[in-house]
Amino acid sequence: MLPSLHRMFSARPAVLNGSLCRGLCTLESVFMQKRPYSPSTERKKFYESVSISQGEGGFEINLDRRKLKTPQGKIFTVPSEPLAIAVATEWDSQCDTIKFFTMHLTTLCNTALDNPTHRKKEHLISASLKFLDTDTVCYRVEEPPRLVEFQTNEWDPVLQWAENRYDVAIGSSTSIMGPVIPDQTKEVFHRHLASYNSWSLIGIEFMVTQLKSLILAMGLVDRFLTVQKAVLLSRLEEEFQIQHWGNVEWAHDYDLQELQSRTAAGTLFVHLCSSSSIIKHKLLQD
Known part of the structure; x- marks a missing residue:
């Protein structure tokens, strides 16, 4: 069993x-x-x-x-x-x-x-790192005021955690071009991603793709965020609209559960690829 x-x-x-x-x-x-x-x-x-x-x-x-x-x-x-x-x-x-x-x-x-697309470790790192320029938590709106406040209250703590955790500057912007991420910040994240094995990087890229955010993905890997919280933060504007206009169960609930499932699987995959190879089994005694 x-x-x-x-x-x-x-x-x-x-x-x-x-x-x-x-x-x-x-x-x-x-x-x-x-x-x-x-x-x-x-x-x-x-x-x-x-x-x-x-x-x-x-x-x-x-x-x-x-x-x-x-x-x-x-x-x-x-x-x-x-x-x-x-x-x-x-x-x-x-x-x-x-x-x-x-x-x-x-x-x-x-x-x-x-490895059907014959990607090497550097390709996997670049695939995740490219999301930093368009990271979900870095793009802010200028209106309506309630959504601005919602983004500030929910995204700023995660952004501050990432900047403190990796000792980098990231920032946010209301410009359609997004914030200008310093090259030094990208280098730090590159070195950090390079510390993972190829299997873990496949999981990280999968998480980043689901959440459209390298910052949220690393928050999950570092166990700063729960899966539910990371998914909520990745869908913040949609959640705001649901609060304002109401929930369509057959659409919104399905999408939410689907995204939680994929994100949980990716996070679990990363942790299991980084864990010890053997579980110590207890011997059953009569």
Whole structure:
């Protein structure tokens, strides 16, 4: 039987124990609007049990007695046991039909293993870093006054955290061109991103793309923000409109849950790719 993800993170900070696990639980019920790499959308389920085994290159997923493979036919091998458990949970949760669009962690792993666009580490860093020039939290409006106040109250603390955390100047602007980000700030973020391995960078880029913000993504990675808070901040203007005009459940709620699911998966992926490779299992005594 697969270990419970909730038990895996029971000793972690609240952002992992609460936000990420709740977000992961929604993976089965929402669509992934922007998939990194996936072979198809659905397929009839062909297995009954899911298990994990340790191979030469890492941890493998077994569907009955078959080894899971990537779209390019490689053995699906991940670098850490916690990540293998999370991926196996996605496969174990599928019903009669395998819905690949709900399996965010699996598709992120496929992207890392097959690397279909042949990107190197520097490409991954640049892909995330380019969002700094158009970062969501840096673009401000001049009116209406209530929205200006809303942005100031919600975004300024995150911006101040980032400037203090990385000892950089970022700033904000009401200009359509956005703020002018100093080259030194970009260099600092470049060095910081370079400290992550390629797998983690794939997850970070996925998070940045969902939130349209490098600052919010790093706030999640650094556990300064919860998934729910980061998503709220990325949708601040939309949330303001909902407060003013009301919520359309079939549209707004769906979009919100979908974005939370993708963001939670990306954040979880980054943390699991950075964790120790083996979980210490307790020996059951009679």
